[in-house]
Amino acid sequence: MSEKAVQQPDWRRGTVTSNGIRLATYELGDSSKPTVLLVHGWPDTHHLWTHIAPRLAERYHVVAYDCRGFGESDRPRQVAAYSLDELADDLYAVAESVSPDDAVHVVAHDWGSVQTWEAVSRPRANARIASFVSVSGPNLDHLGQFVRDQVASPTPRHLRNVLAQSMSSAYTGLFQLPVLPNVLLRALGNPTVWKQFLRAVEGTPPENVDVADSLRRDMVTGLALYRANIRAKLLRPDPRTTTVPVLQVVNERDIALRPAIYDNTPTYAAKLWRRDTPTGHWLPYTHPEYLTGLVLDFLALQTNSGDPAPAIERARLFTEPKPLAGKLVVITGAGSGIGRETALALAERGCELVLADLDLASADETARACKVAGSAAHAYLLDVSDTADFVAFAARIRDLHGVPDIVVNNAGIGLAGGVLAATDEQVDRLLDVNLRGVVTGSREFGRQMVERGVGGHIVNIASAAAFTPSRSLGLYSASKAGVLLFSESLRAELAEHRIGVSAICPGLVDTNIVSSTPIAGLDAEAEQARRDRLDRFYQRRGFTPDRVAGEIVAAIEHNRAVVPVTVEAKVGYRIYRFAPWLSRIGARQNVTG
Structure with a gap:
């Protein structure tokens, strides 16, 4: 029996060009309201936001786009075209096109969050990015510096942190290989197989997962993200500070990212909120209502459109890494x-x-x-x-x-x-x-x-x-x-x-x-x-x-x-x-x- 298709929002489609690359955009809501820009990661497309975008559009102008190499956007063949510099340029190009007069609020997941960290670390960020909700995606420069700091003072706890993250990230080493990962991902890229994989690793309800018809191709093309950025950032990190307000949603059961890697974020984010929850990597699929509530509460605080929600106020109490902080x-x-x-x-x-x-x-x-x-x-x-x-x-x-x-x-x-x-x-x-x-x-x-x-x-x-x-x-x-x-x-x-x-x-x-x-x-x-x-x-x-x-x-x-x-x-x-x-x-x- 075939699975019931997830109901798609009534997107208004468009395109934006960035450095010669055509990016497919999708809009909901009143364009006169503050703009919320949704950025997906690997191997997703704008479909990741199917359950979240309609609720956000009740109060905001919502824009999602397919990142280069995914969905209906162009797919450059060179690995270098997927560097974080290029991806951050894309984000700015979309933001300036859909909201030319006002800064946008960004909500990003996985590699979408990684590239947004690059964007908010640029000097021009305050003029174009009003706030940033980061889900399941670290700043790779912060991560590279984290590994260096832990190895430089090798206490048992630091070594456990590095070992735990190394084990969780082992797949990224596989993704550096030339042929084998392509073969594996072509098998995993069957939508039914992918949904069952997500269900097995973190209990994601298959009926919540909305994937594009291009999933198999997106998985393979998206390998360029790992090949263009992981080694360079870990070997030569360049951590920079940002004054953009950031809500960091840390999933304690993330199969790919251990919570400890975010402990140095306060060093580089001047306006940081952090919310730790016992959830997994694909939060937009597993708990869309919960994530939407967090985003709306954070946006209300940033736009002065309501009293600060208690959960967000507690998240702001987070000033240094502490177990149970903000609970x-x-x-x-x-x-x-x-x-x-x-x-x-x-x-x-x-x-x-x-x-x-x-x-x-x-x-x-x-x-x-x-x-x-x-x-x-x-x-x-x-x-x-x-x-x-x-x-x-x-x-x-x-x-x-x-x-x-x-x-x-x-x-x-x-x-x-x-x-x-x-x-x-x-x-x-x-x-x-x-x-x-x-x-x-x-x-x-x-x-x-x-x-x-x-x-x-x-x-x-x-x-x-x-x-x-x-x-x-x-x-x-x-x-x-x-x-x-x-x-x-x-x-x-x-x-x-x-x-x-x-x-x-x-x-x-x-x-x-x-x-x-x-x-x-x-x-x-x-x-x-x-x-x-x-x-x-x-x-x-x-x-x-x-x-x-x-x-x-x-x-x-x-x-x-x-x-x-x-x-x-x-x-x-x-x-x-x-x-x-x-x-x-x-x-x-x-x-x-």
């Missing part, structure tokens, strides 16, 4: 202990923080500390046990700040003593906060992440008590065991959406939860005396919340499933898995005594 993070129970230390750790990494707590004053204090660390932070009052209030809170955060990239469901309370001695009120409160609150936060923000479609991460704070049975912590253990198994199940459910879920299981950590934990079955005086003894014991143990925060950050960065924290938690986790009878013997000890 929006929601943390419950952020007023103290593990929640506060996690907020501070993520603030140091350039995240924007939404901090919720039952004690608004303490959340405010954490927010002020995060601002001192250089990050934006917002404090909110929230009782996670109130499901309706939590649902409304999640909707409010989406409307005011956007969909969070990371959610840390940290709010929790303790309950010690025997199960039989606990009151119904104590049981209900414990489960409402520790388990139902985690479920609500995970569901509400998880739904938002799924709808957005570009992944995310959810962290749920469980406890070593989840796998360490105890006669004195039965109800607390039950609530945290529920969090652990819920998190593992949710991780499986959300894996297909590229949303990670981590369950953090701290052991004995010195936080204020101990001093406020009720102990069932004791009168007030005996309860306080026993709490004081426990509190002193935890203080002597000396494991502080900032160390747990470090484990949480690592779990986010490496997408870890279950993270026991502290020696006793790690030992207890393994005992429960491999020798559960030992856990049952230990459970008979009265740990609150």
